[in-house]
Amino acid sequence: MIDAIDHEILRLLQIDGRMSATALAAEVGLTVAPCHRRIKELERKGVLTGYRAVVDPAAVGLSFQALVFVTLRDRAQMLTFEKAVGLHEQIVKADRLFGDPDFLLKVIAADLLGYQQFYDEVLVGLPGVEKLTSTIVMKTVKEEAGLPL
Template structure:
C-alpha cells in the first residue's frame, strides 16, 4: 500500500459515494489506474464495503445503551458470539481483554423497548453471568474515520 492507496482510502472515508472520476482527480491518477487500485483494495479486503450513515433518531431508534457482559465461563463463548451477531439491535460488539468479557452497543426505540430487549434477549444469551448497562446521553463522535 502506497501513498496513493492511502489517499484513496482517506477520500472514500469522507465520501463513499465519490465517483471514480472525481476520486482519480483528487489523488492525481487517470481513471483506469484509479479503477484498478479500487478493485485491488476491495478484492484484498482493505475496503470492506460501502454503506449509508443513518441517523438512528430519525428512524425511531433514538435510545442507545452500552452493555458490559461477563460470561460464567469460556465454554459458551462461541455460542454467545454467534447469537450476538444475529441480533439487529446489537449494532457493535467487541470482545475485551480482561473483565468484562464483551462490550455491546444496543440501539432501540426507547427505554421500554430496551427493557424488553434486556429481559428477552440479553439475559438469554448463552453463558451470561452479569450484565451492566450504561445509557448513552449524547453521542459526541461516531462513525470515526481511521487515521490513514
C-alpha cells in the same frame, strides 16, 4: 503493500464512500482506469470491506442507546455467544475485551421500554451470560469515525 496513492484513496473514500472513480482519480492524480483498478484491488485484498450509508438513529425512531457490559460464566461459550450476538440487529456493535468484563455491546432501541423488552427477551438469554451491566448513553459526542489515514 499499500502505497501513498492507495492510502489517499482510502482516506477519501472514508470521507465520501459514494465518490465516483472519476472524482477520486482527479483527487489522487490518476486517470480513471488505474484508479478503478486500485479500488478493485483494495476490495479484493479485503482492505476495503464495504460501503454503507450513515443513518441518523433519531430520524428513524431509534433514539435510545445503551452500552452493555457482558461477563460470561466461562470461556467455553465464547464463540457461541459471539455468533448469537451477530443475529440481533439491535446490537449494532460488539467488542470482545481483555479482562473483565468480556464484551461491550452497543444496543439501540426506540425508547427505554423497547430496550427493557430487548434486555428481558434477548440479552439475558444469550449463551453463557453470567452478568449484564447496562449504562444509558446520554449524548453522543463523537460518532465512530474512519481510520486516521
